[in-house]
């Protein structure tokens with residue numbers, strides 16, 4: 001059985017901050033071709049937290065990377081707001097990613113020579129925009145980073161480093177925050193802290209979050225979970241519990 005979330009005919013920029021339409025992604029060609037996504041359609045409402053789950057190799061990271069403009073689709077379209085990013089030049093796509101999207105990865109990707117504060121401000125500076133001091137303070141305090149601002153990554157725990165990465169991603173108030181296994185390198189307590197903050201960002205600041213995870217407990221922080229299997233969305237859960245996510249994963253052999 002294939003499943004796809006209903007995609008409205010128009011972009012619906014007011015309701016959906018991101019839309020995937022019939023996204024196909026193949027790697028390689030000829031006998032070596034691998035089709036990672038086989039016609040994925042999904043809508044991502046503004047101010048909601050969506051988790052993407054599925055067995056290993058089901059296409060989760062490929063889907064996230066295509067949605068975030070980090071990887072090109074083979075066919076189909078991806079809207080961020082009302083812009084079809086599959087039609088943008090490389091330069092325009094880089095600018096859109098910098099100005100409108102935020103990223104958090106499993107490996108924290110902080111610059112080792114810079115302090116936490118310098119790492120957080122990096123995106124704003126690269127974008128040549130003056131980050132709003134009050135927003136910076138709000139994020140730093142909400143993430144409990146105030147007394148870590150002068151520390152370098154090597155002087156911080158993994159959880160603290162990931163909180164710095166989340167702060168950096170949120171500083172430009174991105175339309176969508178993409179998170180690829182953000183708790184994959186963290187112990188469960190630090191992971192829960194990061195997830196709790198992502199949840200707060202959604203509830204308090206109307207942040208839109210799209211997160212790939214293997215962890216049912218992480219997915220249960222989301223408003224809904226999309227399940228991929230063999231490059232297709234096969235199920236969707238709303239207000240998921242950990243048990244429901246476990247059960248869905250068991251059914252698809254993940």
Ligand SMILES: Nc1ncnc2c1ncn2[C@@H]1O[C@H](COP(=O)(O)OP(=O)(O)OP(=O)(O)O)[C@@H](O)[C@H]1O
Nearest residue numbers: 027034035036054055056057058059060061062063
């Ligand atoms: N750069 C690439 N070149 C060739 N094949 C790739 C590439 N990236 C991914 N694939 C293939 O595409 C399919 C989907 O991979 P993807 O990494 O998106 O899955 P995933 O669900 O994120 O897996 P995992 O949970 O193991 O990280 C797999 O068959 C994978 O081998």
